[in-house]
């Protein structure tokens with residue numbers, strides 16, 4: 001279904017997905033501060049866990065900032081796309097006029113408007129392509145960042161296994177949360193990157 | 205744009221979208237209402253071209269675009285439905301419900317994909333999954349072909365331009381001081397509403413409805429006793445008047 005989207009719908013869908021990603025990242029950040037509290041209580045038994053929580057927190061932070069940024073970029077793109085659609089349809093209507101009124105004495109009085117709209121259209125087009133490239137690189141960067149999540153989860157499990165019995169389960173939960181959250185965010189990013197294809201068709 | 209959920213039960217919810225901080229200055233601020241059911245969504249008075257992107261982005265945060273299956277335009281005004289040409293590109297499977305009177309006019313906004321369902325003068329009913337919505341006649345208030353949307357379960361009347369107020373774009377969503385609020389409504393109703401007869405007929409019919417919230421397209425929502433206060437105020441008001449500047 002999603003690959004049938006019109007291009008300005010696709011951009012709005014990306015914005016919405018990143019909005020969801022921000023929510024998950026906020027949860028991840030909560031997980032990190034909970035984990036820190038657990039690690040403190042566990043004391044020596046979970047000494048290795050504390051630095052990990054800082055990494056988790058940093059990952060959450062980066063994700064929040066960058067998904068907000070992508071969200072804004074995508075919303076912008078959707079707006080530009082709608083404007084571009086208006087410019088595109090004006091141009092195609094001007095072209096019809098040129099054909100239909102070719103014999104008209106005043107046909108060339110349209111030239112200035114045509115040139116102006118063409119210029120506007122190409123400005124929008126360029127701006128659109130630039131923003132799109134930025135969007136793609138932001139999406140890919142964030143996806144890269146999230147690779148560390150797998151490592152963090154694994155390390156967290158190792159640390160958990162060394163902690164005392166009473167904390168082991170809680171720390172395992174932290175690992176689990178990191179894994180699940182990162183997985184969800186990655187899914188939003190992957191499906192956003194798929195939608196980018198629709199946006200790219202429009203920028204040519 | 206901001207969203208506020210104003211009603212929810214197990215079959216549907218009502219959401220108001222408005223107070224757009226990025227709205228260009230000279231554009232009148234509008235409230236958009238949506239009803240979301242299990243598989244469908246009705247977008248009421250979706251607004252102008254300038255608002256389109258912000259609206260689409262907001263709605264898509266709530267539901268997938270393919271769930272937008274119904275649009276409603278209370279009348280033909282640009283602040284109501286000039287975004288139609290863009291929605292028409294965005295939606296593959298949607299129906300626009302609007303007064304039959306305006307079909308030939310509204311199509312000028314561009315409509316190739318969306319189906320048109322003309323509402324007869326006496327109004328009718330739209331069933332969406334478990335929800336049942338009534339198109340309630342409000343002709344000449346202000347447009348000569350005009351409907352409100354009434355939801356007997358939610359006890360909500362979406363009243364379009366009736367009850368509209370002109371005020372700051374960041375005003376609260378609900379009326380808090382009715383007396384004060386009338387000052388922001390008076391000119392709008394006197395000038396835009398052309399007929400006392402149509403107005404009084406509407407007031408009489410609206411009094412028969414059980415209304416908890418009356419939701420206009422501009423300004424604030426009336427709640428509880430303020431609904432009755434509005435009906436009383438509106439009944440008293442002389443409309444269809446172009447107020448001349450007094451020459452003193």
Ligand SMILES: [Fe+2]
Pocket residue numbers: 279281346347365
């Ligand atoms: Fe109107």
Ligand SMILES: [Fe+2]
Pocket residue numbers: 281283284364365421422
């Ligand atoms: Fe209006």
